[in-house]
Amino acid sequence: MAKLYILGVVALLAFGLFRLLSVGRRPKGYPPGPPTLPVIGNIHQMPTRDAHLQFQKWAQEYGPVYSLMLGTKTLVVLSSDEAVKELLDRRSGIYSDRPEMYIGQDLCSGGLRMLMMKYGPTWRSTRKMVHALLNVTTAKSYVPYQVLENKQLLYGLLNEPGDFLKHIRRYSNALTTTMVYGWRTPTYEDAKMKQLFDGFNEFAEINQTGTAALIDVFPLLRVLPDFPTQRRAREMHRKEKALYLGHWLRAKTAIADGTIQDCFCVGMAEAQKREGFSDDQACYVSGTLLEAGSDTTSSTIYGFMLGILLYPDVQRKAQAEIESVVGPDRMPTMEDQSSLPYIQSCMKETLRWMPTTILGGVPHATTQDDTYMGYLIPKGAGVMNNVWTINNDPSRAPEPRRFDPSRYKDDHLGLYDSASNPDGTKRDQFTFGSGRRICQGMHVAERSLFLAMSRILWAFDVTFERNGAGEPIIPDQERFTQGFVCMPEEFPARITPRSSERARLVEREWLKAERESLHPVNKQWLVTAATSVSGKAY
Template sequence: MDSTSLFSLLLTSGIIWTVTKLLNIGRREQHLPPGPPTVPILGNALMVPPKFVQLKFTEWARQYGGIFSLKIGHGTVVVVSDATALKEFMDTRSNETSGRPSFYTGSLITDGYFIAEADSTTDIWRMGRKALQTLLSPQSVNKHLPVAVAESSQLLFDLLCSPQDFEKHIDRYTFSILLSIAFGKRCVRPDTEEERLFYEGVRLTVQVVSAEGPPVDLLPILKYVPERWAPWKRICREARTLQRRLYFGLLEEAEARLARGESTGCFMEEVIQRQEELGMSKDAAAWLGAIVLEASHSSGSFISSLILCFIAFPETLRKAQNEIDSVLPDGRPPTMDDIASLPYVRAILREVHRLKPMAPLGMPHALLETQEYRSYVIPKGTTVFVNAWGILHDPEVFDEPEVFRPERFLLSEHGTKPGVDSKDWRASIPFGSGRRLCPGMNLVNTNLAFTIATLVWAFDFAPAIDPVTKAPIPVDIDAYEEGLVLRPRSFACSISPRSEAKARLIRQRFTDATPAFSKYESFLTKEEK
């Protein structure tokens, strides 16, 4: 064979080998769970919608099973969409399933210090969890309950005075509770500088880390695109600037208070005092405070969903009010201790979590080791999504899963149909799994249950009235914003006190809360006081 023929043969072989390799990219390996058909190179990438991904994942789960796989180029994604797979694959193998996939845009904003994004093998994650155990111990939660009770008195007062601004009041309320607990400072009114920085930072972050953001982790070459052609880099820079200004500013205020001997007993003061013991840098401490404040966004979304459900399903509000009135016949406002005597209120809490889970897909996990599960082999590095939405909307498990029906949790522990084997179910499904289970779940649920009880005690919620037709304006129970947290789109409603006697008690409770507020208000101007 002459040299020309040999070169032609080698070239042809190289082309065939290259084409074969390219055609295998995106193809599902035989040892993976089943999933939708793939196309060469891209796999299933073009099939994943940019918005409300949980709905498509749930559709695929009904077709391919409670654990299915997707191919995104070279990468593999596994989606867990039933309670048994969640327990067997995620909970019992928590050490191996608790990693985080690469998250480039998030790291541009937080410099890798945000523990929700950190891999469970890192010092950042271990230090953060150790510190959070102090904040979230039963003793610490009880210590901070008076903050939530006092803040609820302002929420009721604000709703009484300007009910049309209920979304602003809800956001102020949830933000102020955690701002006080974490940093020892109140948010006394909507649109303070701290609240503005927080929600603008959230908005910018969602733009770049949601499904609509740039697929940098799938196409790493995008890292090298200049900012003038990559607007998402500018958004990351703006979000980083806003969030550092907020969290580092709050941390420095807490440091200054401690130096003056004016401790409020907040979480970050304890972190500052234990900073050397925890081995925590200033950056790590500031971003640890951030993880506490982040919960305010999801709690606000929960309360908005609650009101939306009360308007769409008014009989549930009437039943809750009847329960409150029977347990509190003297008409006094509920206390934290009353929650144990309000089973329907607790059922409402569970049903809002089920119908409108605050984080329908949570944050993705990554496998730290290759796992054999059932007849599948799922390789190390696989990205895993827990589809809480699909699990909690399964028509095989729940009667009419798209209907708001708190009674289901009075009939069975997990709200499931009669005869459904619920041994693999747990109440914490909306809060994650394994070592990644939200550490603040008990604090959040305690505050939310109390919020439900106080809102039900105080107000009637009804559709807004069209000023022209005088007819009620219907609400859309499925009209939600896209994002990492499920939040209703803005809607109009009528909020009115149930009686003048309750309105007087709402005003009095707000006045009586002044001493509880005082230690978190040392920064207030005379006009603000």
């Protein structure tokens, strides 16, 4: 009897060891990938910096669809336009979920961040509300907001050109707070805006730690006492929730007082009365929009500034087009967009050349087993849109690291229409994501980017700053910040008005807008500029 017991224990231990050692291995039939180690799989090969380069290298070695085994999790990486179109777009019904992200969603976000939310009724209802704010019809009503914020951007660049990143960030943040909450950010020194951008950096830092990766892929570790990463994530959520809840409750107070500008929160408050969702959920819906609008737009404009700095021939060609269409006596407007195809190409090339979501942001996940190219893609696998590799595919963009807007000379589609093209090989770039998780702010972003890029080119020359020896300071175009959303590492540039007449027009336009549209003390809107934003059906 004792022998049988011992044999049973040995068999059980052997089976447990076998199961443990099978963790991290790539099962037969999965997409190929780098060799794995027992238990950890490919975790030890995951880079802590410039991951886009390693993911590109693996794509070159293992093909357009490969897999990484991350402990108990599987990540399938899509590195071709055809694969993204087929799986994330055409098969979006089973590719729209999110992987479990314990640190990022549960601890950092309290399970409330729309970006990381699992596919289901809550996400679908939230997406419906957001669509009402950002669809193509409603987006047109925000142009007055965009024009005013653009005028302050130019005024800031004229008077404090060395702080151009600050002016760009204020521009994107003020526009977003106006659309979402009904109030604007008049100065970069606004404490809540600084907290928002600092929060972006902290969120990226927490989720890039090795501890966060291990806790995400080995759920058993969650029952152990908290690691410093977990404590830091909970504290970040506490501060972030306080920020977002404060914004939302301020909007609700203004709604009750009848003093709010027409904005997304007006409609969301009506939806809350009908559907009964909590203030916590509402504050994260609006906070998610604030994150997306503030960070990605400013990062793209900053990338554009680097592009025209490093490639002065592009800057000269763009300015020549503006001269021929607009002339020196007025600024470009949205009505000029169709007549400025090279400016539109500059926008597309910036999004391709310097993608903010360099690795597709947050991976999709499958809700059932699927097959593609003869490979098994298992239920629950993370599926990454490998944006950097696709955007820099030489077959799509010859000399991909050259900033060359002329590659889009025959592309006359807007950003959304290009993303919707049934032929994935003809899509302009993949920075906005794909499928049901595609960025819903493309219509708004396109207008914000066009106004910023066209008017900066109209008003200013962007040239190299010089060091003490008079030598030009040439930034490295391949150095990026790290995180879910990235941009070029900070760089200096010299921004000067193209003429004294243009400088006077920039100053006159802003002072007139400030006098006629804003309160003299708090610099908030005197009258509603946008129309019928909250009247959209949810």
